[in-house]
Amino acid sequence: xxxxLHTVPEPKYRHLKTVIGEALDHxxxxxxxxxxxxxxxxxxxxxxxxxxxxLEQLELEGRLQRRRGVxxxxxxxRVGVEVGSSRENWPxxxxxPWQARDAHRAVPPAAVAELLGTGEEPVHVLTRVRLDExxxxxxxxxxxxxxxxxGLSAIDAPGGTARARAVLRELGHLDPxxxxxxxxxxxxxxxxxxxxxxxxxxxxxxxxxRFLAEGGTAAxxxxxxxxxxxxxxxxxxxxxxxxxxxxxxx
Amino acid sequence: xxxxLHTVPEPKYRHLKTVIGEALDHxxxxxxxxxxxxxxxxxxxxxxxxxxxxLEQLELEGRLQRRRGVxxxxxxxRVGVEVGSSRENWPxxxxxPWQARDAHRAVPPAAVAELLGTGEEPVHVLTRVRLDExxxxxxxxxxxxxxxxxGLSAIDAPGGTARARAVLRELGHLDPxxxxxxxxxxxxxxxxxxxxxxxxxxxxxxxxxRFLAEGGTAAxxxxxxxxxxxxxxxxxxxxxxxxxxxxxxx
DNA sequence: GAGTGGTCTAGACCACAGC
DNA sequence: CTGTGGTCTAGACCACTCA
Numbered sequence: 001x002x003x004x005l006h007t008v009p010e011p012k013y014r015h016l017k018t019v020i021g022e023a024l025d026h027x028x029x030x031x032x033x034x035x036x037x038x039x040x041x042x043x044x045x046x047x048x049x050x051x052x053x054x055l056e057q058l059e060l061e062g063r064l065q066r067r068r069g070v071x072x073x074x075x076x077x078r079v080g081v082e083v084g085s086s087r088e089n090w091p092x093x094x095x096x097p098w099q100a101r102d103a104h105r106a107v108p109p110a111a112v113a114e115l116l117g118t119g120e121e122p123v124h125v126l127t128r129v130r131l132d133e134x135x136x137x138x139x140x141x142x143x144x145x146x147x148x149x150x151g152l153s154a155i156d157a158p159g160g161t162a163r164a165r166a167v168l169r170e171l172g173h174l175d176p177x178x179x180x181x182x183x184x185x186x187x188x189x190x191x192x193x194x195x196x197x198x199x200x201x202x203x204x205x206x207x208x209x210r211f212l213a214e215g216g217t218a219a220x221x222x223x224x225x226x227x228x229x230x231x232x233x234x235x236x237x238x239x240x241x242x243x244x245x246x247x248x249x250x
Numbered sequence: 251x252x253x254x255l256h257t258v259p260e261p262k263y264r265h266l267k268t269v270i271g272e273a274l275d276h277x278x279x280x281x282x283x284x285x286x287x288x289x290x291x292x293x294x295x296x297x298x299x300x301x302x303x304x305l306e307q308l309e310l311e312g313r314l315q316r317r318r319g320v321x322x323x324x325x326x327x328r329v330g331v332e333v334g335s336s337r338e339n340w341p342x343x344x345x346x347p348w349q350a351r352d353a354h355r356a357v358p359p360a361a362v363a364e365l366l367g368t369g370e371e372p373v374h375v376l377t378r379v380r381l382d383e384x385x386x387x388x389x390x391x392x393x394x395x396x397x398x399x400x401g402l403s404a405i406d407a408p409g410g411t412a413r414a415r416a417v418l419r420e421l422g423h424l425d426p427x428x429x430x431x432x433x434x435x436x437x438x439x440x441x442x443x444x445x446x447x448x449x450x451x452x453x454x455x456x457x458x459x460r461f462l463a464e465g466g467t468a469a470x471x472x473x474x475x476x477x478x479x480x481x482x483x484x485x486x487x488x489x490x491x492x493x494x495x496x497x498x499x500x
Numbered sequence: 501g502a503g504t505g506g507t508c509t510a511g512a513c514c515a516c517a518g519c
Numbered sequence: 520c521t522g523t524g525g526t527c528t529a530g531a532c533c534a535c536t537c538a
Contacts, residue, residue: 009533011507014450036523047509049299052524057437057451068524069517078434084334084484181484183433184328185453185477187307199525200264201307203435203453227435234334234431234484259514261526286504297528302505318505319536449506 012046013053019044020054024063024074034064034072060203062228068199079132081225083207084181084234090211091126091142091219092172098128098140100164108143108220115210115220118145126164129195130223137230139195140223144171148218174218180210183232192224203227262296266304269294274313274324284314284322310453312478318449329382331475333457334431334484340461341376341392341469342422348378348390350414358393358470365460365470368395376414379445380473387480389445390473394421398468424468430460433482442474453477 034040041051055072058064065075081097088095105122113119126142146152149170186206193200205225211218225232284290291301305322308314315325331347338345355372363369376392396402399420436456443450455475461468475482 013507017451038523047511049510050508053507055524060435060437060453062434066524067517068515069522071523080432084431181334182330182481183455183484184481185310185312185435185455187310201267203310205433205435231432231434234433263526288504297530299529300527303526305505316505317536318534319503321504 013050013057016044016046016051016054017057021058021063024058028074030074030076032074034074036071059228065228075228078229078231079137080231080233081130081132081137082235083232090172090176091144091221092168092170094172096168098130098142100126100128100161100168102127102160103164103167104159112143112220112222115208116143116145116217121145124149124163124167126167128164135229136196136226138223138225139192140221142219142221144219145217148174148213171219174213177212177214179212182208185227186224188224196224196226198226198228205230205232207232263300263303263307266294266296266301267307270304271308271313274308278324280324280326282324284324286321309478315478325478328479328481329387330481330483331380331382331387332485333482340422340426340429341394341471342418342420344422346418348380350376350378350411350418352377352410353414353417354409362393362470362472365458366393366395366467371395374399374413374417376417378414385479386446386476388473388475389442390471392469392471394469395467398424398463421469424463427462427464429462432458434458435477436474438474446474446476448476448478455480455482457482 028034035043037048037051037055041048044051055064055066059066059075062078063075064072066072082089089097091098103124103126106125107113107120107122108116108118108125116123123146124144126140126144128140128142129136130138130140144167149167151170151173152166184206186204188196188198188200188202188204190200192204193202196202196204205227207221207223207225209221209223211221278284285293287298287301287305291298294301305314305316309316309325312328313325314322316322332339339347341348353374353376356375357363357370357372358366358368358375366373373396374394376390376394378390378392379386380388380390394417399417401420401423402416434456436454438446438448438450438452438454440450442454443452446452446454455477457471457473457475459471459473461471
């Protein structure tokens with residue numbers, strides 16, 4: 001009685017994924033370019049679409065990187081980006097890892113308005129970017145109700161980065177009381193995709209954060225992290241920098 | 251001077267995604283079944299593969315649920331599962347939301363062994379499942395070095411759930427000193443897929459947790475959450491139960 | 501057995517990067 | 520320009536669920 005007689009036949013693309021995945025571990029180095037898709041498909045004796053199904057999953061797992069017009073390369077290990085507990089990512093804090101790009105006033109989407117407790121009232125909306133080694137890893141919309149930045153008159157700074165800095169400066173004066181966070185899977189919209197240098201629809205990790213101060217919600221951040229290159233870390237006060245990626249076994 | 255003259259033509263599947271997404275918001279209710287793929291493709295005048303590309307992304311965003319042999323239905327909003335800070339998810343704690351399924355001894359994968367600080371030495375490996383409303387939302391492998399459970403002899407319980415309970419009981423006696431966590435995107439392996447009632451390769455959120463006690467790593471958990479149905483929450487001590495899903499705008 | 505989504509094929513053309 | 524990955528087609532068959 002052989003092991004697992006007559007289990008379902010494994011689909012081709014899944015077998016391909018295993019084979020290529022093992023080849024990546026043993027016969028390729030980070031950054032190396034793979035043969036092109038037509039070549040690979042021919043070599044494995046499958047249609048290009050089938051091969052692509054395998055490559056897609058490997059890319060989803062952060063093991064491959066594909067760029068139109070360029071080719072498919074072996075991806076480096078995911079970079080860990082600190083998202084959690086350390087107080088340094090309070091907006092406006094000295095070590096805040098985000099770069100402000102713009103600021104304007106607008107009525108937030110309903111889901112955000114509910115978290116803020118504001119109604120249809122416009123709030124400050126900051127657009128920010130987070131870089132790692134000069135490459136963008138995330139974009140963010142930071143919603144700040146006027147009530148959180150009392151020292152700022154609505155027409156204080158004309159807009160753009162100047163106002164963004166002013167809002168952040170005021171936020172930094174608040175006394176942080178903690179944060180709420182939610183992480184879920186999403187896909188990049190057109191804007192985010194452009195800023196993250198990915199195609200629209202690429203998988204992203206959506207991090208919604210509620211910043212608490214003075215008994216209420218001081219700001220809400222909706223951040224979009226590249227799921228292919230990022231591993232979000234939630235350190236126990238800076239101790240957890242060393243978590244290595246856990247590779248899936250089938 | 252029309253707005254955005256001559257920008258790139260939007261791919262069909264992305265336009266489809268928008269159209270169907272809007273229809274989901276306005277003309278369908280949660281749980282309702284959509285027309286089948288051949289019917290939809292014909293209705294929109296595209297090939298089935300193109301339609302499927304749109305459906306795939308909507309499923310990735312948690313807006314659709316597809317089951318072979320059954321059909322495509324409108325998904326309910328994602329369920330928030332508490333993963334973070336609250337001390338109640340320490341393994342073996344009274345309110346631990348996980349259900350033990352099995353226990354055995356094995357040498358952990360290299361990445362886990364490194365976190366544990368054990369070498370090639372075998373550790374306890376507990377298999378657990380996390381349910382929400384009787385549906386599985388996550389599976390877990392919990393690696394516990396023998397040193398963390400001194401009150402347990404290696405052959406104490408013969409294995410299975412009995413030993414799992416014994417290990418957890420011992421773990422619960424430790425004094426928690428904090429946790430490290432990392433979240434990344436992955437795809438379900440064959441085993442996980444079966445337990446989560448999904449197909450292999452489905453997107454999952456991989457949560458690697460290091461439990462700290464007595465100055466070292468008491469255990470390492472590698473948990474696999476269904477990315478389609480789950481939103482991981484990291485509450486500020488139970489305050490953040492109310493975070494609503496933030497829907498992507500394009 | 502009928503109907504669903506999942507897999508697969510063998511083509512085609514398009515958009516983009518880089519020379 | 521050439522070569523890459525991205526999109527798209529019109530079929531086919533398979534695996535699964537349920538009546």
